[in-house]
Amino acid sequence: MPSGGARRRRPPRRRTPRRDSDRVAETIETTPIPGLVVLRLAVHGDDRGWFKENWQRERMTAQGLPDFGPVQNNMSFNATVGVTRGVHAEPWDKLVSVANGKVFAAWVDLRAGDSFGATYWTEIDEHVAVFVPRGVGNSYQSLADNTVYSYLVNDHYVPGIAYPAVNLADETAGIPWPIPLAEAELSEKDRHNPRLAEVTPMQPKRTLITGCNGQLGRALAPLFPDATLVDLDELDLTDPKALEAWPWQEYGLVLNAAAYTAVDRAETPEGRAAAWAANAAAPAALARIAARRGITLVHYSTDYVFDGAEVEGGHREDEPFAPLGVYGQTKAAGDLAVGTAPKHYVLRTSWVIGEGHNFVRTMAKLAADGVDPAVVDDQVGRLTFATELARATQHLVTSGAAYGTYNVTNGGRPRSWADYARRVFELTGHDPARVSTVTTEEYAAGKDLSPRPLHSTLALDKLAATGFESTDADSALADYVAHLG
Structure with a gap:
């Protein structure tokens, strides 16, 4: 009986065989x-x-x-x-x-x-x-x-x-x-x-978004409308029993937007344990599950895995880790763990702005309240709007981009926090000269703060090579401020 098909739309296509004696x-x-x-x-x-x-x-x-x-x-x-x-x-x-x-x-x-x-x-x-x-x-x-x-x-x-x-x-x-x-x-x-x-058709494997109530999770949800959305109450990633009970066989993609982000609190005994559990142990557990189940795992990293030394063109994906504080150390460990999953994307980002409490909203409120802030001017980088990070996520997982680590921020000229603060004042109709400047060292004097990287600019060449065009940070900031409630 010859090969055939009652509803064949195209004939079988023969791929060129490997030209070696070891082909199977x-x-x-x-x-x-x-x-x-x-x-x-x-x-x-x-x-x-x-x-x-x-x-x-x-x-x-x-x-x-x-x-x-x-x-x-x-x-x-x-x-x-x-x-x-x-x-x-x-x-x-x-x-x-x-x-x-x-x-x-x-x-x-x-x-x-x-x-x-x-x-x-x-x-x-x-x-x-x-x-x-x-x-x-x-x-x-x-x-x-x-x-x-x-x-x-x-x-x-x-x-x-x-x-x-x-x-x-x-x-x-x-x-x-x-x-x-x-x-x-x-x-x-x-x-x-x-x-x-x-027959009821079999549906594709599902997508899981963890940390769904955070800034990134909220931005991811509209781009993955059929995803299962979970936060700590629904799935505690630090609980082995909860992970074991989850129906992973139903999922083909996990977007891990859950993280411990209290940078300064991570330096305390309680915060240190929580940060290691959420940022290192949990991603490692997800990586093991992803490897076993053939799941594509997307994880989100940070510029804090570097020491903030100035690098021409920005920090690249393959730069050796050199975190200054506990938060950066835990995130670096999580990156390494996720890298063990055969199908993984690590999206390294900086200065995330989305829904909820963030730097831009704080500056807009201070401007409206008549407060004249002193903002650090020796930390330089680019804003990353959560919508941009979500858009890059969708692009990578749907375009067939090679697995691995990608830097993702908005594009344009790097600026200091003070520069962005002045721009927020200007966009909200206030005098940007009301923003004064201070160095990181001066700002941290007398406070229990984790060390911050001074140069957070990330090189975007690798992401651009996949066909993704980063939105200019200044344009994105103007649009974000225009829609502030």
């Missing part, structure tokens, strides 16, 4: 179902039988197969010709093959979206394996006695979980079973699976 798959071919790929395996045989590498992570991923992180291998023995199973769309990815015999296999896309209902079929013997994405209905019919069907999956089977299934005889799928279903051996359950028109 001779070719990897795409199909009309997005993400479903067929591997033509290299099989080595002699008089004794044959040998193949059914799953070889390093070489197969180099050839284009997703690094799907299998955790369980299942075998199904089919005693006679005609045993037919499916069509089931489990909530995990899998690599299907045969260890003995031959099957006719067919797939129906049961994922929500434009490809819902697309079909594809082919025969599988020892030379063929097929990668089946989560939500694609899988079925097969044995074409030989004593067929052993193998499937490698990236989540553990849990009894009692319901997932979409479609009837093997569905007319719209039009699967050309070699052995008529009336003559095949089916389970009673499979005989009564619904028709395609009655």
Whole structure:
């Protein structure tokens, strides 16, 4: 039976095989179902039988197969010709093959979206394996006695979980079973699976936003409208039991906007423990979960991981850490931990302004109240509006940008805090000359403050190379002030 599909929109495309003697798959071919790929395996045989590498992570991923992180291998023995199973769309990815015999296999896309209902079929013997994405209905019919069907999956089977299934005889799928279903051996359950028109499509994996009530969390929510929003009350990231109980199998993206940001309080015994728990231990726990589950983890860092030495063009992503205080130390530790997750983005930022209490709102209130503040003029950097940070997040996770660390701030000329204060006074209709200046050393005299980096400007070249255009900080400030309530 040749490969085919009742609703094929394009013919399979053969990718160019690797030109080396160590390749595992001779070719990897795409199909009309997005993400479903067929591997033509290299099989080595002699008089004794044959040998193949059914799953070889390093070489197969180099050839284009997703690094799907299998955790369980299942075998199904089919005693006679005609045993037919499916069509089931489990909530995990899998690599299907045969260890003995031959099957006719067919797939129906049961994922929500434009490809819902697309079909594809082919025969599988020892030379063929097929990668089946989560939500694609899988079925097969044995074409030989004593067929052993193998499937490698990236989540553990849990009894009692319901997932979409479609009837093997569905007319719209039009699967050309070699052995008529009336003559095949089916389970009673499979005989009564619904028709395609009655199937509820499997939804994509969900997005989780932690720290949803903070400045960044509030900015992220509108750009990820279907996300699950949690704060400390809903999910305590420092509680191992709470993390273990969370249904991580439902999630594909985590935006970790939760953090301990009380910079000065972090220098106290109580604050130090809280900062290490929230900024280091919690991200490390999330990284372990993300690595195990194949989740993309987005984490937010800070200029405080550097000592504030002046660097031409600004601090770059690969600059060695040199934090001055406890807060910066905990954030640096969190960055390192998140970097262990295969799919991660660390967005390093500075001087965040969003909803709620912040520097710009404070200056606007002081101006309106007739207070003439003294503001430090030897700390230099760029403002980062929470909306800009959220926009960069959306860009990175949807554009296919390489995983890793990216600096994210608004663009434009770096300025001091005093410069920004004067600009706020001016934008709110007050005399900017009312703002006087003070050095960081003078401002900190007699106070229990954490040391601050003096030069916080972050280089934005790497982010720009992904196609992201940073909004000028001065323009963003004017717009923000114009909308202050």
